[in-house]
Amino acid sequence: MLQINNLHAEVDSKPILKGLSLAVNAGEVHAIMGPNGAGKSTLGYVLGGRPGYEVTEGSVSFDGEDLLAMAPHERAAAGLFLGFQYPVEIPGVSNVQFLREALNSQRRARGEGPLSGGDFLKLARAEAAALSMDAEMLKRPVNVGFSGGEKKRNEMVQMGIIAPRLAILDETDSGLDIDALRVVGDGINRIMRAPDKAVVLITHYQRLLDYVKPDFVHVLEAGRITRTGGAELALELEREGYGAVAA
Amino acid sequence: MTLLALPTRRDEAWRYSDLDALAEAWPLNPPEAIRVAAGEEISRVVVQDSPPGSVAVKDIAIVLEKGARATFHVLNIGGKLGRVSIDVTLHDGAHFELGGAMLGGGEQTLEIVTTLNHIEPNATSNQVVRSVLGGKATGSYLGKVAVARDAQKTDASQSVKAMLLTRTATANAKPELEIFADDVKCAHGATVGELDAMALFYLESRGIPTADAKKLLLRAFVGSVFDDIADEGERTRVEAAAQAALERML
Numbered sequence: 001m002l003q004i005n006n007l008h009a010e011v012d013s014k015p016i017l018k019g020l021s022l023a024v025n026a027g028e029v030h031a032i033m034g035p036n037g038a039g040k041s042t043l044g045y046v047l048g049g050r051p052g053y054e055v056t057e058g059s060v061s062f063d064g065e066d067l068l069a070m071a072p073h074e075r076a077a078a079g080l081f082l083g084f085q086y087p088v089e090i091p092g093v094s095n096v097q098f099l100r101e102a103l104n105s106q107r108r109a110r111g112e113g114p115l116s117g118g119d120f121l122k123l124a125r126a127e128a129a130a131l132s133m134d135a136e137m138l139k140r141p142v143n144v145g146f147s148g149g150e151k152k153r154n155e156m157v158q159m160g161i162i163a164p165r166l167a168i169l170d171e172t173d174s175g176l177d178i179d180a181l182r183v184v185g186d187g188i189n190r191i192m193r194a195p196d197k198a199v200v201l202i203t204h205y206q207r208l209l210d211y212v213k214p215d216f217v218h219v220l221e222a223g224r225i226t227r228t229g230g231a232e233l234a235l236e237l238e239r240e241g242y243g244a245v246a247a
Numbered sequence: 248m249t250l251l252a253l254p255t256r257r258d259e260a261w262r263y264s265d266l267d268a269l270a271e272a273w274p275l276n277p278p279e280a281i282r283v284a285a286g287e288e289i290s291r292v293v294v295q296d297s298p299p300g301s302v303a304v305k306d307i308a309i310v311l312e313k314g315a316r317a318t319f320h321v322l323n324i325g326g327k328l329g330r331v332s333i334d335v336t337l338h339d340g341a342h343f344e345l346g347g348a349m350l351g352g353g354e355q356t357l358e359i360v361t362t363l364n365h366i367e368p369n370a371t372s373n374q375v376v377r378s379v380l381g382g383k384a385t386g387s388y389l390g391k392v393a394v395a396r397d398a399q400k401t402d403a404s405q406s407v408k409a410m411l412l413t414r415t416a417t418a419n420a421k422p423e424l425e426i427f428a429d430d431v432k433c434a435h436g437a438t439v440g441e442l443d444a445m446a447l448f449y450l451e452s453r454g455i456p457t458a459d460a461k462k463l464l465l466r467a468f469v470g471s472v473f474d475d476i477a478d479e480g481e482r483t484r485v486e487a488a489a490q491a492a493l494e495r496m497l
Contacts, residue, residue: 048452051444076454088449092467101463102453109454141467158453 001026001063001198002166008057008223009046016042018223019058024166029192029199031209031234034220035242040202041085043220044170048082049075062166076102077109081164085171087151090142095154098142099124099161106162127160131187148175156187167192168200173208185211206238260332263387263419265356268302268328278306278334283315285338290318292481294488297325299353308334311341311370320476321347322485323357324492332360337370345374346472347388350492352381352412360389365398365431372403377469381412381496387419390435396427405435410442410468412496458497465493 002024009017016039024030034040045053047060049072060067062078070078090098104114115123128135133153143151152172159167169188176184189212192199201212209217209231217233218225219242227233253273254261261269283289297303303326309317315338321331329351335343349357357380363372378386392403409418420437442464450460469489476482 048448050448050452071457072448072451073454073456073460076452082452084449084452088443088446090446090449090464090467092470093463098450098453098463101459102450102455105456105459106454162453 002067002200003061004058005060006058007043007046007055007060009042009053009055011042011053015056016223017046020220020224022218022225024198024200026165026198027195028216029201029212029214031201031203031214031217032220032225033203033206033217033234033237033242036204038220039223040220041170044082044085044168044202047075047080047168048072073105074109076162076164077106079165081159081162081167083155083159083167083169083172085174087143087146087155089144089146091144093142095138095140095142096121096124099138099158102158103162124157124161127157130160130190131156132183133157149177149180152176152184153180156184156191160187160191163191165196166198166200168202170202171204172201173203173205181208182211184208188212206234209234259423260360260389263356263385263389263421264330264358265328265385268356269304272302272304272328275304275306278308281307281309281317283309283311283317283341285312286314287312288316288318290477291320292476292478292485293319293321293331294485295321295323295325295329295331296488296492297329299325299327301326302328304328304330304332306332306334309343310336311338311343313338313367314340316342316344318344318475319346320473320485321345321359322473322489322492323347323349323359324351324488327354328356328358330358330360332358332362334362334364335372336364336366337372339367340369342370343372343374345372345376346475347374347376348469348472348489349376349378349380349386349388350469350489350496351379351384351386352416352496353384354382355384356387357384358387358389360387362391363393363403365392365394365401365403367395367397368399368401370398370401374405374407375472376405376407377472378409378418379412379465379469379493379496380409380416380418383413383415385417385419387421389419389421389423391423391425392433394424394426394428394431394433398428399430401428401431401433403431403433405437407435407437408468409439410465411439412442461497462493465497466490469493
């Protein structure tokens with residue numbers, strides 16, 4: 001589904017990713033762990049197409065298509081979802097308005113008809129309820145005044161509504177208390193655990209992986225993957241630290 | 248106020264204007280005079296959408312008697328020079344409310360100029376102005392608040408925000424306070440910024456094409472200015488005109 005080959009990328013002329021390769025197949029959950037500054041968030045942004053994140057070498061294909069040649073909104077329509085580490089506040093635009101426009105833009109790009117207002121609201125309310133988010137928050141401006149945990153929950157509600165095929169989730173666990181972590185973990189499993197879908201979890205800590213069990217764990221250090229293993233590797237990292245494991 | 252000679256850059260109220268364009272329209276018509284009787288209330292919507300290349304200067308002089316209220320909404324989008332100036336005299340306990348937007352591109356010069364004369368105590372005013380400027384357009388808000396010696400308990404506020412879509416557009420925000428009373432509250436805030444690149448990317452990353460995402464952000468930026476137009480038909484008409492002006496700029 002996702003094929004990353006020898007990816008090099010820089011931000012402000014500073015090389016961050018230095019030859020990263022990764023293959024993600026449908027039905028898999030991959031965790032990418034690593035110390036601060038290793039390039040984890042950069043990987044997410046490069047895959048999402050954030051301006052300023054310059055790919056200097058290598059390739060990324062998504063279902064055989066050149067992902068890097070697509071604009072961010074085309075990547076979304078193709079089925080890629082980027083969960084933000086710091087979801088952005090957008091004053092003056094309600095969650096409902098934002099998500100309805102997002103979903104219908106994607107449908108239009110895929111040649112599907114728009115969802116009616118009523119059908120959309122039904123879907124949005126169901127997703128909010130599944131993630132224990134107050135439906136009133138759908139009417140509020142996007143992420144404005146939301147707590148850190150509420151923002152992350154809102155990311156998952158968005159993911160549920162949009163129903164992508166590949167989710168890149170950048171530190172979706174940060175800022176969550178124990179209860180919220182379980183809700184978000186269950187959400188990821190419910191929305192994304194399917195034979196035709198895949199997840200890349202970018203995280204610092206092992207704890208989300210108690211709820212979303214990865215098929216593969218990769219250690220990202222200094223811009224490349226230095227080690228790959230199964231779920232047990234995350235526990236080893238948690239116990240021993242990145243330095244000891246990678247050395 | 249009626250000027251006899253063409254103003255120059257040294258005239259504070261004209262320092263950012265397009266004086267060549269102004270010369271075409273000189274001499275100006277005398278201001279439209281409005282008097283709101285004690286305790287009465289009026290609301291007005293001014294849409295300045297003159298054809299491209301034209302010069303439109305609209306002057307309004309308002310006197311608000313004791314306890315009177317006036318609510319003005321101004322959408323300033325047309326002409327090569329489009330200027331709406333409002334001079335308000337506030338008597339005891341009067342209130343003036345302005346919601347204004349200037350949306351321009353190309354070589355347009357758009358201006359909203361207000362002079363609030365708080366001549367008696369207890370009068371209040373609130374002004375909110377939003378500008379979106381592209382191309383080589385210039386948008387200026389000049390807001391003067393004059394508080395007379397007797398005008399205690401005056402409460403005047405201004406909030407001015409401009410968004411520049413290009414590096415060649417210009418926004419001017421010039422609050423001018425002239426206060427001779429000692430128990431007054433005059434607040435003003437002004438910001439000039441660009442579209443938030445992170446917000447834009449966030450919207451795009453959810454599948455919204457760039458132009459639509461910009462439209463959404465700009466609409467939100469201008470948005471609340473016209474929310475409180477009481478007449479729904481009028482509100483719809485102004486919002487549609489604002490929307491069309493924004494779309495022309497993208």
